Amino acid sequence: MTDKLYQRDPYLREATARIVGSEDRDGHWAVRLERTIFCPEGGGQPADTGTINGLPLLALESDGDDVVHVLAGDPGGGEARLQLEFARRFDHMQQHTAQHLLSQVLVRLFAAPTLSFAIGPEHSSIEIGRPAFSEEEIRALEAECARLAFAALPVRVFATADLSSLRLRKPPKVQGRIRVVEIEGFDQSACGGTHVKNSAEIGLLKIMRAERVRANVRLYYAAGYRALRDHQLKHDLSQRLQRLVTQPLPEIPAHVEALLRERDELRRGLQKSRQREMEREAAAAAAEPGGLVVRELNDADPADLRFFAGAVMAAGKNALIFRRTPPAHVVIGRGRGDIDLRVISARLFALLNGRGGGSASLLEGRGGDFSRIAEVAERLRAELGV
Numbered sequence: 001m002t003d004k005l006y007q008r009d010p011y012l013r014e015a016t017a018r019i020v021g022s023e024d025r026d027g028h029w030a031v032r033l034e035r036t037i038f039c040p041e042g043g044g045q046p047a048d049t050g051t052i053n054g055l056p057l058l059a060l061e062s063d064g065d066d067v068v069h070v071l072a073g074d075p076g077g078g079e080a081r082l083q084l085e086f087a088r089r090f091d092h093m094q095q096h097t098a099q100h101l102l103s104q105v106l107v108r109l110f111a112a113p114t115l116s117f118a119i120g121p122e123h124s125s126i127e128i129g130r131p132a133f134s135e136e137e138i139r140a141l142e143a144e145c146a147r148l149a150f151a152a153l154p155v156r157v158f159a160t161a162d163l164s165s166l167r168l169r170k171p172p173k174v175q176g177r178i179r180v181v182e183i184e185g186f187d188q189s190a191c192g193g194t195h196v197k198n199s200a201e202i203g204l205l206k207i208m209r210a211e212r213v214r215a216n217v218r219l220y221y222a223a224g225y226r227a228l229r230d231h232q233l234k235h236d237l238s239q240r241l242q243r244l245v246t247q248p249l250p251e252i253p254a255h256v257e258a259l260l261r262e263r264d265e266l267r268r269g270l271q272k273s274r275q276r277e278m279e280r281e282a283a284a285a286a287a288e289p290g291g292l293v294v295r296e297l298n299d300a301d302p303a304d305l306r307f308f309a310g311a312v313m314a315a316g317k318n319a320l321i322f323r324r325t326p327p328a329h330v331v332i333g334r335g336r337g338d339i340d341l342r343v344i345s346a347r348l349f350a351l352l353n354g355r356g357g358g359s360a361s362l363l364e365g366r367g368g369d370f371s372r373i374a375e376v377a378e379r380l381r382a383e384l385g386v
């Protein structure tokens with residue numbers, strides 16, 4: 001059985017420990033120690049990281065009451081030097097203790113049970129047996145968690161087999177003597193993870209997002225340094241937005257909405273004037289001699305090409321309108337005669353090393369190579385008899 005120092009003192013960053021077993025597993029070493037400061041994954045809390053004799057810890061496995069430390073190399077024998085990556089561990093302690101607090105507040109305010117818990121690299125989350133939370137309820141939840149953190153309640157850890165003396169939030173998963181984590185006077189929970197020693201160390205607990213999962217809600221939250229980093233990120237964003245739009249923060253949403261409306265109106269106006277211009281150009285082109293109008297419009301998008309071809313066709317002429325700059329596009333329209341363009345579609349697009357299709361009177365598609373565009377025009381003139 002490995003003596004789990006992290007259960008007695010989760011703040012222990014380094015220690016020495018006697019190596020009691022070491023086996024080569026296809027180039028990795030599985031190492032057992034007399035005692036350890038490394039907490040394996042469990043109960044929603046990810047595994048610790050760190051080094052043993054300078055070798056990085058690749059994984060931690062629970063084997064009954066033993067912890068197996070997986071290393072990339074042979075740590076040697078005798079006494080080993082253990083070093084914990086404490087910033088990561090302390091983050092786990094903050095997120096985990098925050099979960100205990102949050103789960104009990106959810107029971108007291110909403111009689112809502114916690115169904116599962118996980119600490120992810122970005123956000124921690126708990127699944128709650130309740131279908132929804134209003135914004136006001138989330139605010140109340142955050143305020144109550146803040147009040148309890150600022151009340152600086154001691155967090156105590158003890159072991160007992162006498163369940164009758166306890167008021168556990170939910171029944172323990174293990175039999176016999178259990179390890180209890182208590183936020184003094186507020187919450188008792190059977191748990192094997194690592195926790196801070198005072199609720200003040202949780203710092204701020206912010207609900208980031210509520211997501212519907214089946215009939216339940218998953219609440220994503222950030223506690224401690226994660227909440228600070230989130231605040232820094234959002235503060236930075238709001239400062240940048242304020243500098244961009246030179247408006248006080250509360251005015252920014254309405255200001256951005258007005259900007260977007262204005263942009264949409266300008267776009268519509270621009271589109272209209274482009275179309276009027278294209279109508280003029282198409283009318284002038286259709287007035288030229290010959291039955292086929294060939295035009296290269298490299299700054300027009302596919303919708304513009306279609307619009308131009310449509311205007312030419314409306315004037316009773318045939319159209320070969322294209323742009324060769326990416327995204328290269330071709331529109332072929334029949335404004336007179338009754339030949340079915342689909343019959344010649346494959347041949348025309350083969351000349352352009354492209355692909356396309358359409359209706360009897362309008363073809364459209366991509367072009368890959370426009371060096372034979374004159375040949376396409378000749379074919380069209382021949383087929384359309386113009």
Ligand SMILES: [Zn+2]
Pocket residue numbers: 096097100181191192193194195
């Ligand atoms: Zn816990």
